[in-house]
Amino acid sequence: MSNLKAKDINETITWKEITLGCSVFEGGSAELVNTGDWRTIKPVIDMEKCKQCMLCVPVCPDMSIPVEEDGRRGEFNLFFCKGCGICAKVCPFDAITMIKDEK
Amino acid sequence: MSYNLKEELKKEERFTGGHRMCAGCGSPIAVRTVLRALNPEDKAVVCSATSCLEVSSFMYPFTAWKDSFIHNAFENAGATISGVETAYKALKKRGKIDDTYKFIAFGGDGGTYDIGFQSLSGAMERGHDMVYVCYDNEAYMNTGIQRSSSTPHFADTTTSPVGAVIPGKLQKKKDLTKIMVAHNVPYVAQTTFMGNFKDISEKAHKAIYTPGAAFLNVMAPCPRGWRYETEELMTITKLAVDTCVWPLYEVIDGKYFLSYKPKTKLPVEDYLKAQGRFSHMLKPGNEWMVEKMQEEVNRHWIDLLVLCGEK
Numbered sequence: 525m526s527n528l529k530a531k532d533i534n535e536t537i538t539w540k541e542i543t544l545g546c547s548v549f550e551g552g553s554a555e556l557v558n559t560g561d562w563r564t565i566k567p568v569i570d571m572e573k574c575k576q577c578m579l580c581v582p583v584c585p586d587m588s589i590p591v592e593e594d595g596r597r598g599e600f601n602l603f604f605c606k607g608c609g610i611c612a613k614v615c616p617f618d619a620i621t622m623i624k625d626e627k
Numbered sequence: 628m629s630y631n632l633k634e635e636l637k638k639e640e641r642f643t644g645g646h647r648m649c650a651g652c653g654s655p656i657a658v659r660t661v662l663r664a665l666n667p668e669d670k671a672v673v674c675s676a677t678s679c680l681e682v683s684s685f686m687y688p689f690t691a692w693k694d695s696f697i698h699n700a701f702e703n704a705g706a707t708i709s710g711v712e713t714a715y716k717a718l719k720k721r722g723k724i725d726d727t728y729k730f731i732a733f734g735g736d737g738g739t740y741d742i743g744f745q746s747l748s749g750a751m752e753r754g755h756d757m758v759y760v761c762y763d764n765e766a767y768m769n770t771g772i773q774r775s776s777s778t779p780h781f782a783d784t785t786t787s788p789v790g791a792v793i794p795g796k797l798q799k800k801k802d803l804t805k806i807m808v809a810h811n812v813p814y815v816a817q818t819t820f821m822g823n824f825k826d827i828s829e830k831a832h833k834a835i836y837t838p839g840a841a842f843l844n845v846m847a848p849c850p851r852g853w854r855y856e857t858e859e860l861m862t863i864t865k866l867a868v869d870t871c872v873w874p875l876y877e878v879i880d881g882k883y884f885l886s887y888k889p890k891t892k893l894p895v896e897d898y899l900k901a902q903g904r905f906s907h908m909l910k911p912g913n914e915w916m917v918e919k920m921q922e923e924v925n926r927h928w929i930d931l932l933v934l935c936g937e938k
C-alpha cells in the first residue's frame with residue numbers, strides 16, 4: 525500500500541501509486557498550495573503605525589498573518605493571502621493599506 | 628481564566644492556508660476560531676458534511692486540516708462523528724488509546740438545516756460527546772447560491788430569483804438554534820465574528836468541553852452569495868448583531884442567556900442595504916418588505932429577551 529506524501533502525488537504518477545482509498549497521511553498538506561496567485565490587490569503594513577493590537581489576525585480567512593514567537597504579528601504571508609482586504613478594514617490604526625499587486 | 632486575544636493567538640494554527648475557499652469567505656474564519664478553542668494538548672477528529680468547506684479544504688492530496696478529518700456525505704456528518712466518538716470510547720475503555728480526543732463536525736446551512744438534519748438530530752438526542760458547528764451562510768453557495776431553509780425571507784438566490792413573479796424567497800428562515808435547544812442538550816449557542824473574537828472563542832471552548840452533545844450556530848457571511856465587497860465581512864456581522872437579525876446568546880442546560888445587547892438597536896434597513904441580495908427591498912414600492920422584515924426581527928428579539936429573563 526502506498527503512503528506517498530502530497531508533494532510526490534501529481535499528474536505524473538499512476539493509479540497504482542496513489543494512496544489506498546485516496547487517504548491523506550499527513551495533516552496540513554494544503555500548505556504546499558499557492559493561493560496567493562489569485563490576488564489582484566495585496567495588503568501592506570506600516571509597522572510604524574501598527575500598535576500590535578492583533579485585531580487583524582483572527583479575521584484572516586487564509587491564515588496569512590503569522591504570529592511570531594514573541595506574540596507580535598509578523599509580515600503578511602503572501603503565498604496564501606488572497607487579497608480580500610478584511611484585515612485592512614478592521615485595523616483601528618489604518619496600518620494596513622491595500623495596493624495593486626504587480627506580478 | 629479570562630479571555631485574552633493575544634494569548635489565544637499564540638496557539639498553533641490547526642487549519643492551514645492553501646485551502647481553496649473564495650477570498651474573504653467567512654467559513655475558514657469560523658473553522659480556525661473553533662479549532663483554536665481546543666486545548667493545544669488535545670487531539671481532534673473533525674468531520675464535515677459536503678459543503679464549500681469540505682470540497683475546498685480537502686482536495687486530494689491536499690488537506691488544510693492538521694487534525695484527522697473525515698468526509699462522508701452531505702446527509703451524515705452527525706452520524707459519522709457519532710460513530711467515531713463511540714469507537715473512541717470503546718478503545719479508551721480497553722486502554723488502547725491514551726490521548727484525549729475531541730469530536731467536531733462542521734456543516735454549512737445546507738448540510739445542517741436541510742440535508743444532514745436527521746443525522747444531526749439523532750446524534751444530539753443520543754448525547755455523544757461532540758460538537759456540531761454549523762457555519763451558516765444562508766444558501767447553497769457551493770453549487771451556485773440556491774436557497775436553503777436558512778435563507779432569509781426576501782433574499783435573492785438563483786432558486787428564489789427576484790423579479791416580476793416573486794420578491795425573492797417567499798418563506799422565512801428556519802430557527803435551527805431553537806430547534807437544537809429543543810433537543811435538551813447541555814449546550815447550544817449562537818454566535819458570529821465580533822471585535823476581538825471573545826464571544827465565538829468562549830462559546831466554542833464551552834461547546835467542546837461541556838460533556839455531551841453541543842451545537843454551535845455561527846453566522847459566516849459569503850461575499851459572493853450575499854453580494855458585498857469582501858473587505859466588509861466584519862461590518863456585515865456587526866450589523867447583523869446590532870440590528871438583532873442575528874442575536875448572540877447561549878443556552879446552558881435549557882436556560883437562556885443573552886450574550887450581547889446592542890446599545891442602540893439599529894433598523895433592519897442598515898443590514899439590508901449593505902448586501903446586494905436584499906437590494907430590491909429598498910426600491911420604491913417595496914417598503915412593505917422592509918416593514919415585514921422589521922416586524923419579524925422585532926418579534927424574535929422580544930421573544931428572546933423574554934426567554935433570557937431580560938424582559
Ligand code: SF4
Pocket residue numbers: 566567583584585586587588589600604605606607608609610611612651
Ligand atoms: S488581505 Fe485577506 S487574505 Fe490577505 S492577509 Fe488580509 S485578511 Fe488575510
Ligand code: SF4
Pocket residue numbers: 569573574575576577578579580581597614615616617618619620
Ligand atoms: S489591526 Fe492594525 S494595529 Fe492591530 S496588529 Fe493588525 S496591523 Fe497592527
